[in-house]
Amino acid sequence: MTDELVPEDLKKQYSKEEILEIEKEHLAPAVAHYYEDPVLFVDGEGATLKDSSGNHYIDLFAGICTTITGYNHPKYVATIKWQAERLVYTSSMYATIPYAVLVKRLAKIAPVGLTQSFIVSSGSEANEAALFMARKYTSNPYIVACSRAYHGRTTLARELSGAGWRTVPESHPPGVRFTPYGYCFRCHFGKEYPDCDFECARYLREVIRTQTNNAIAAFISEPIQGVGGIIQPPSEYFRIVHEIVKEYGGLYISDEVQTGFGRTGEKWWGIQHAGVDPDIITLAKGFGSGIPIAGFITSPEIARDFTITDAFATFGGNPLSSAAAVAVIEIIEESNYLEKAAKLGNEFKKKLKTLEEDHKLVGEVRGQGMMLGVELIRDEVTKDPASEEMVQVMELTKKRGLLVGKGGLDGNVIRIQPPLELTSEQIDKSCTILDEVFSEIEKKM
Numbered sequence: 497m498t499d500e501l502v503p504e505d506l507k508k509q510y511s512k513e514e515i516l517e518i519e520k521e522h523l524a525p526a527v528a529h530y531y532e533d534p535v536l537f538v539d540g541e542g543a544t545l546k547d548s549s550g551n552h553y554i555d556l557f558a559g560i561c562t563t564i565t566g567y568n569h570p571k572y573v574a575t576i577k578w579q580a581e582r583l584v585y586t587s588s589m590y591a592t593i594p595y596a597v598l599v600k601r602l603a604k605i606a607p608v609g610l611t612q613s614f615i616v617s618s619g620s621e622a623n624e625a626a627l628f629m630a631r632k633y634t635s636n637p638y639i640v641a642c643s644r645a646y647h648g649r650t651t652l653a654r655e656l657s658g659a660g661w662r663t664v665p666e667s668h669p670p671g672v673r674f675t676p677y678g679y680c681f682r683c684h685f686g687k688e689y690p691d692c693d694f695e696c697a698r699y700l701r702e703v704i705r706t707q708t709n710n711a712i713a714a715f716i717s718e719p720i721q722g723v724g725g726i727i728q729p730p731s732e733y734f735r736i737v738h739e740i741v742k743e744y745g746g747l748y749i750s751d752e753v754q755t756g757f758g759r760t761g762e763k764w765w766g767i768q769h770a771g772v773d774p775d776i777i778t779l780a781k782g783f784g785s786g787i788p789i790a791g792f793i794t795s796p797e798i799a800r801d802f803t804i805t806d807a808f809a810t811f812g813g814n815p816l817s818s819a820a821a822v823a824v825i826e827i828i829e830e831s832n833y834l835e836k837a838a839k840l841g842n843e844f845k846k847k848l849k850t851l852e853e854d855h856k857l858v859g860e861v862r863g864q865g866m867m868l869g870v871e872l873i874r875d876e877v878t879k880d881p882a883s884e885e886m887v888q889v890m891e892l893t894k895k896r897g898l899l900v901g902k903g904g905l906d907g908n909v910i911r912i913q914p915p916l917e918l919t920s921e922q923i924d925k926s927c928t929i930l931d932e933v934f935s936e937i938e939k940k941m
């Protein structure tokens with residue numbers, strides 16, 4: 497294949513202004529970019545992105561916690577090219593090698609017993625499918641989700657998303673119930689860890705007993721909430737909740753769309769740190785490291801009643817996405833990302849903790865591995881969310897060549913979820929920039 501065959505319009509060196517103009521005219525206005533003066537990225541390498549003016553940025557957000565293998569990873573690019581030259585698409589009505597190889601690899605890295613996968617294209621779709629399957633398996637309509645969660649943008653997934661996304665009053669799917677998440681920095685019950693007796697976790701029993709038919713289809717939760725603001729409950733939270741879910745006949749769904757594929761360090765899946773065995777794991781984002789692919793993994797027993805009319809998805813398991821995902825799994829293994837995320841994550845967190853000591857703007861640093869959060873507050877006593885200051889952090893870090901994400905119900909949490917290609921030097925530089933930016937903002941507070 498030669499470059500001459502690529503459409504000229506794609507190869508044209510558009511200016512940022514021209515691109516923003518085209519978007520203004522033809523893109524739904526809902527598609528909003530980060531930053532007052534948005535960036536036009538044209539290239540990248542490792543954990544670095546390059547914009548149309550040739551400026552380089554350390555990327556601590558990986559798109560949205562997605563490009564786990566970084567940019568232009570040679571093996572990833574070679575695999576996609578190789579597969580594109582052979583077979584980009586046929587449906588799962590026909591067998592293909594990449595789909596079969598992928599589900600075999602997934603079974604190997606999944607927790608014991610979860611050997612059956614179903615592949616789709618987005619995290620929302622994966623959660624919908626998993627919840628549908630759980631309802632069918634248990635013959636029960638009730639699903640319990642956690643406060644401040646985000647599970648996607650389809651109708652049911654959105655209904656489950658307490659992170660400020662439940663904004664369609666006219667269409668509330670039935671059977672959804674909520675329980676508090678373990679958010680120790682702002683405890684739902686005004687208690688303090690570890691003297692709290694985990695009231696947040698135990699409250700699930702109250703929810704089930706008073707708001708369901710004394711049984712549930714599923715409990716769905718993220719091991720660390722991403723969109724919600726990198727909130728990580730103590731491990732006991734998950735163990736207690738898991739026990740209650742089992743007591744009432746439900747399936748435990750671990751939404752690993754953000755925490756999966758080694759991001760939390762040492763283990764493939766975030767929930768494994770709590771020692772809990774989920775019944776279903778849902779996947780997306782880092783799964784394809786940028787190529788759209790998502791899905792779930794479960795046991796043969798639970799997958800049993802999931803039939804073709806429940807399962808068909810036009811793009812699910814297509815050869816190109818499947819091949820890319822196989823390359824991602826292999827890169828994670830060959831580059832020891834699991835160990836690296838743990839080691840560099842600890843290093844990063846330690847440095848951020850120093851910033852927490854030095855800056856009154858920083859209320860709490862939390863998270864694990866390469867999934868870290870910095871919650872910004874205006875006042876140590878009231879913990880008033882520093883949402884305006886967070887906007888300034890975004891602008892000032894960008895000016896200095898650093899990209900961070902934003903999360904939390906009040907938009908006051910810095911999300912650090914970089915490609916796992918990030919280096920120690922980039923961590924040092926990022927912390928220096930954050931230090932400078934916090935000082936600059938604090939001067940005006």
Ligand SMILES: Cc1ncc(COP(=O)(O)O)c(C=O)c1O
Binds near residue numbers: 718722
């Ligand atoms: C935890 C979690 N679940 C599900 C989703 C939905 O994934 P998608 O945007 O691919 O539909 C997201 C997206 O941010 C997510 O963070």
